[in-house]
Amino acid sequence: MNLDFSQIVPYIPFILEGIWATLKFVSVSILMGFILGTLLSLCKITKTPLLKWLADAYTSIFRGTPLILQLMIIYYAVPQLTGYDISAFLSAVLAFGLNSAAYISEIIRGGILAVDKGQTEAAEALGVPYKPMMLNIILPQAFKNILPAMMNEFITLTKESALVSTIGYLDIMRRAQVVGSDLYRNFEPLLFAGLIYWVIVYILTSVGRLVERRLRQSD
Template sequence: MNFELIEHALPMLLVGAGVTIEITAVSVAIGFLIGLFVGIARICQIKVLRIIAAVYADCIRGTPLLVQIFLIYFALPIVTGHRVEPFAAAVAACGINSGAYVSEIFRAGIQAIDVGQMEAGRSLGLTWWQTMYYVILPQAVRNILPPLGNEFIAMLKDSSLVSVIGFEELTRRGQLIIAQTYGSFEIWTTVAVLYLIMTLAISRVVAWLEKR
């Protein structure tokens, strides 16, 4: 193994890793907000909202993230007449994709709470939405921390797909370095190790939050 090549490439790969973390953090934040509202909409009392939420979740989860990236980056400009920046396309596609999966996590977490909790809140004079906000969600969030952590890790790895639109995150940086040095084994091994370090770090943070 050419350790000099790894030493030379590592600073550039670390920059790419930072970009990967940035994309993942922003995408998961967007996905969390989308997933929260869609997850609640899927079990709310308004039938139209339930249908819209179900269609969104099924369509996004039923199509590959790669296709969604292509739609936003290549197809959307044809419709709108405006070019979409790679970062905006990457974050939008990953965020929308994450939101569909997070919505299922929230839906399952909310439905895992005993129905008596909702009945107790309503009997105290709270509306359905107030009971959901003050009583149900705080309990549900505690229960869904592990799957949310898994979603964060999955999105961190799936963010490598944005390299297809030329966005220079970790995987794309590795490709560019290999094109110049032909050190496929060394570079891809280093890229894999960096992904492993990031995923292990996230796992430890989630485990700490669970204990708290």
């Protein structure tokens, strides 16, 4: 086997810089997805047909089309339609954030529906308005139940983040590709990138298990 990992040693700091680049846009995306997903989930359980239809249509579109297609549309179509030269970072945040919102909305909706109906009935009987009831009673209980699922979404988003290499964003994968083209050796830098992704996911998985264990102990 023609393998020589020593050649990528000088490039290791360059590839490692991709960790920050990756986690930066993934963190912003998951925050955006969480906020928008929360709003969508509330629209899905509302009694207003139009809001429910719009939220369901949004979820159907973003869950029914490939993430890479959404990324390409945002990165290439926005300059064409608006004349605004959108950056790779902003394209990545928008694509991953909007896509993640569709999945997070379903997670939160499930968490809300899992809360005992007696909580809602008791709040309504006490005359608590809808907004304070959701913010102070229902959502806190729902979020506690969905934290493991949210952590899983964060892990999934981190793995899928490698797709942004297709638009030139210098994440872990793109940096490994740059090193490969520079050395004319692709296996070694790509394998190193795979190791980095595995370590990140392992750490996130361990954190998720710790959070889940803490939640079980607090019940």
